[in-house]
Amino acid sequence: MAEQHHRALILRRHRHLKWRSFDWLEALLMVLCGVCISMFTLASLCDVVTRAIGMPWLWLQQATTAFFAWGVFVGMAAATRRNDHFYLTEITKRLSGAPRSAIEIANRLIVLAVSVLLTWFGWKNAILDLGSYRMPSLIPLTVYTGIVPAAGVLIGLFSVEQLVNGWRNGFEGPEDGENVAVLPE
């Protein structure tokens, strides 16, 4: 079923753009996505319960927002490898040969450039945030913002992976004409 296919831990889609040696990383990121949403669901629940019984744990809200923010950036990295991000168009899928390769390479280079900037400036922000703290838990802000350069590194890595494999194997794949229809043809 199309939907089950999309839920796989490691997507078979776009296999020709992936190195098998990075599959564990995709699986790990998916598990981390699950851990983040589970943890902030649990933290939110504990927050409501502890408030209801009159013994609020103030740091729970900060744990919730930390897992939430990590989840966003971890998911952003995972979605880069799985090609799951939102796209405005799928024009490139209708192209083939050299024009397709040229646009696909340009796209990956843009993502790579953004990832380098996220890593570098995100790192500088994270270092700066070592001196800022969240009240009342006094957790350094770096605990939150450190995920930005980490996601930048992963996004860069997956962009390079797709660039190299696309260059070698071509960007076109069987999933370009993928049929996810629930109804039979």
Place this chain on the structure above:
Amino acid sequence: MSNGAILCLMAFLFLLFGYMGVPVTFALIAGVLISVQFTQISMQSMVGQLFHGIDSEALLAVPFFLLVGELMASSDVVQRMIQLAQTLVGHLRGGLAQVVTLFSMFFAGISGSSTADVAVLSRTVAPEMDKEGYDRAFTAALIASASTMANLIPPSIMAIVYGATGNVSIGGLFLAGVVPGVLIGIGLMVYSYFWGPPGVKKKRAPFAEVAEAARASALPMVIPVIIMGGILSGWFTPTEAGMIAAIYVIVVLIPVFRPRHVYELPRDFMYAGLLYSLPLAAVAAASAFGWMVAYLRGPDIVAVYITGIAGTSGPMIMFLLVVLFVIVGDFIDAVPAIIIFMPIINKLTEIGNIKPLHMGVVIITTLVFGLITPPYGLSLLVASKYVGVGFGRAVVRSLPLYAVFFLTIAFVVLFPDVVLWLPKALLPESVGCFKSPGGAGYICPP
């Protein structure tokens, strides 16, 4: 370089990269980071803005309502609600089309996600419609149009994002979305009855069958009560209401209706974890974009154009914004659109002396229309893929349904008292009312 030129460059780069095939999130960030070079702002602060864009407690509600939708869709506990819709309206002309619309209204009260609604209906009702000879293009168009109600009838992810970024009451937006949501539902049912395919005529279900279906679907139908009841009673924030709804699905619905699905929960969580990161990554990028729009005085520039035509007339300003957002919604996703244009919306709300809640519901109703318009009608794209029909054919079959949306939008703009009646009655503070100094009742400024 002038502010206007930098704004144009930023918008141009975003659209260029986006239509080249760069993911929306990265196209937005790239547009911002290049444009920053022509200003005094540092790259470092713009990268920091990506994080600050999602550092909001209200946005935590988004993953919870997505999680509820995904859990309900993947565990198939919604089958009973479809059965209830079937017994209520299945006997009407175009019975299954009526079922699609009524079920979407029910499902909208549980999930804030249109795509979850499309996935459920494509898997369950679409095959039945195919057997009864409904045109697949019509099936896709109707499923996509009906799914838009998920973003109007509470809980709504668009309302959460709008409320969090525009500093408008999320509970108020939830309540204000009920009237346009129901109007779209009624409009689609009326269209299906008079002009849609007739389907197979069925007998009206006897009362005992309706009662049995209502009893069987009572447990899932408790979710809207938990969500809105919790928010209105002041027990929960929208975020906590979403969390409680998710826990309810996991602890009550799945063990009761689909116990074997418990083993699939880790996968559901992983997928939901990925799924929520996609709109929120776009929120992070769009908030940097929106920050730049505000810094470059974009709201002033647009306000001059709009007030040049509309003056300070509230309805005229709203109609011009509707035109703007119909165009914007054709090209970009609703969530980034809300955040990017929020500074402009706020400015025009002030100039037109419009209630922020009224403006919010007008903008959200307009943006849900964008879910079924080409080239970027997300719900229609997903529905046509699942139903297995060309997007172009689905668009053509959607065209008559657009009338329902135009009429609803016009109604929302012109009759604020009707639209805001529910929030005024149940959450008076959300429409600017305040407690009477005497202690009894509320005072609501005109």
